[in-house]
Every structure is written in C-alpha cells, then in structure tokens.
Amino acid sequence: MAVVAFPAPHVMALSKVQRLYDACDLVFASPGAAPTLGEIRWLQKILGEALLGPPSVRIFCACVRGILRWWVSWVLLDGVEAADVGIDDGEKPASSSSDDDELSPKSGHLHSARAFTRITYVHIYQCDDFSMGVFCFPAGATLPLHDHPEMVVLSKLLYGSVRVRSYDWVAAPPCAAARKCGLARVVAADEVRSAPCEASVLFPTSGGNLHAFTAVTPCAILDVLTPPYSEEHGRPSTYFADIPIASLPGFAFLEETDLPEDFTVAGAPYLGPELTVDMDDDDDDYDDYTE
Numbered sequence: 001m002a003v004v005a006f007p008a009p010h011v012m013a014l015s016k017v018q019r020l021y022d023a024c025d026l027v028f029a030s031p032g033a034a035p036t037l038g039e040i041r042w043l044q045k046i047l048g049e050a051l052l053g054p055p056s057v058r059i060f061c062a063c064v065r066g067i068l069r070w071w072v073s074w075v076l077l078d079g080v081e082a083a084d085v086g087i088d089d090g091e092k093p094a095s096s097s098s099d100d101d102e103l104s105p106k107s108g109h110l111h112s113a114r115a116f117t118r119i120t121y122v123h124i125y126q127c128d129d130f131s132m133g134v135f136c137f138p139a140g141a142t143l144p145l146h147d148h149p150e151m152v153v154l155s156k157l158l159y160g161s162v163r164v165r166s167y168d169w170v171a172a173p174p175c176a177a178a179r180k181c182g183l184a185r186v187v188a189a190d191e192v193r194s195a196p197c198e199a200s201v202l203f204p205t206s207g208g209n210l211h212a213f214t215a216v217t218p219c220a221i222l223d224v225l226t227p228p229y230s231e232e233h234g235r236p237s238t239y240f241a242d243i244p245i246a247s248l249p250g251f252a253f254l255e256e257t258d259l260p261e262d263f264t265v266a267g268a269p270y271l272g273p274e275l276t277v278d279m280d281d282d283d284d285d286y287d288d289y290t291e
C-alpha cells in the first residue's frame with residue numbers, strides 16, 4: 001500500500017492558480033503514461049470532494065496513485081474562476097475581501113472581459129513540461145480548427161458561452177505526409193457550452209484532439225497543455241478545413257490548411273496572483289501568442 005498525502009492545511013491557503021501550478025509541476029514533470037478520461041472520471045466518482053475537504057482519506061493502492069495525481073490537477077482546474085487569473089467577467093461586484101495580498105490579483109485591478117476586441121492570450125506560465133494560459137474571446141470570434149499532437153489538454157470555461165466543434169482521427173495521418181489529411185470522427189458538432197461547467201480534458205487520440213471554438217458571448221478558456229506546442233520537438237500547431245460526408249454521418253474529411261492571413265491572437269499580461277515557481281524550470285516571456 002502507498003501513502004498519498006493530501007495538501008496540508010497551510011497549503012489550502014494558497015491562491016487557486018498557485019495550487020494548480022503546484023499540482024501540474026508535480027504531475028506533468030513525472031514520467032508515465034496519461035490515464036484515460038474514463039479512469040479520471042472513475043477516480044473522481046470515488047473520491048468525491050475529498051481533496052477540498054478534511055484530509056480524512058489518505059491511503060490508496062499504489063496502482064491508482066498516478067491517476068490520483070492527474071485527478072488532483074483536474075479538480076484544482078475545475079475550481080478556478082476568472083478573477084483567480086486576473087480577469088473581471090462582469091458577473092460579480094468588486095470584492096471587499098480582506099484576504100492577504102498574495103491571494104489577490106496583483107496591482108488590485110483586473111482585465112475587463114468586455115474590453116477584449118480580438119482573441120487575446122494571457123500567458124501565465126510555460127516550461128518544457130506544461131503551459132498555463134487563458135484565451136479570451138470577444139463575441140463572434142473564432143479560433144480555427146487545430147490539433148494538439150501527442151498532447152493532453154485540460155480546459156476550463158471561465159465565463160460566457162462558446163460553440164465547440166471537435167474531432168478525433170480514425171487513423172492518424174502519416175507523419176511524413178506533406179499535408180495532413182484523413183477521416184475523422186465527430187466528437188462535438190457545434191455543441192454550445194456555457195459557464196459554469198466542469199473542466200474538460202482531451203488526449204492525443206481521444207476526447208476531441210482537434211477542435212475549433214466560436215464565442216457565442218464574450219468568454220474565456222483556461223488551458224493547461226502538457227507538453228506544450230514545440231516545433232523543435234515535433235509538436236507544431238496545424239490547422240484544418242473540415243468537409244462533412246453526407247453518406248457517412250458522424251464523420252468528416254479533414255485537410256490541412258493555411259491559417260487565414262487576417263487571423264491574429266494578441267497578448268496581454270497576466271494580472272492574477274503571483275506564482276512561486278520551480279527555479280529549475282525556464283518560463284518563457286510571451287508578449288504575443290502565436291500558434
């Protein structure tokens with residue numbers, strides 16, 4: 001039997017984004033295959049709210065320890081709200097909380113959700129193992145269909161509503177192909193998701209690894225990517241056009257395409273609580289986001 005220690009009481013006083021970072025640093029820096037979505041949901045059902053309550057459940061079989069660590073990251077992500085990452089979603093009045101400064105957004109001000117006039121990426125953190133950041137959308141903006149090669153992505157819709165279109169490859173296109181194309185299975189067909197909703201996760205071959213977003217209202221999505229995009233390590237971001245197949249409902253033909261020339265993503269500074277990070281990790285400074 002392996003003893004798995006839950007966070008000590010003083011750890012629970014950390015900001016939500018710090019707790020998320022700490023869990024990601026623990027989980028994603030460790031070798032080992034990612035669990036399936038079914039395994040994560042299974043463990044979530046077993047554990048209930050144990051993480052967020054008294055640390056009364058402490059002993060688990062060694063075989064579920066890795067899954068537990070992933071579940072911890074997922075649950076911590078699920079509890080993050082817009083204000084926790086320095087964004088005012090306009091839904092709540094300004095807080096008069098007397099929380100410690102380290103738990104409050106730095107400088108005492110937030111990005112206004114309605115001030116974003118184009119898709120904007122708020123970079124929080126990135127190292128070789130994972131990245132954390134927020135995509136902020138004005139109503140009507142679209143992030144084109146793109147993939148996440150050999151990556152796991154945990155996402156949380158922080159506010160607003162977004163239309164999601166997603167696919168998984170039936171068979172992955174050959175890596176040597178000049179331009180990727182192939183048959184894909186529909187995972188979400190223009191599905192509208194509205195906050196509050198639980199965090200979602202996608203995997204290299206399941207969960208909707210290729211997806212597109214269109215903002216129904218102003219909205220923001222917090223993403224944790226592991227590992228992050230890297231041209232050097234064979235993980236470029238590729239964009240696709242999808243062609244429905246009338247004779248084969250539930251499937252589409254995907255073909256690699258160039259990114260529209262007028263598509264840009266702006267960058268904005270992170271205004272949430274400051275992070276205490278592992279000094280062995282080299283966080284890159286991002287003024288603008290480019291996929």
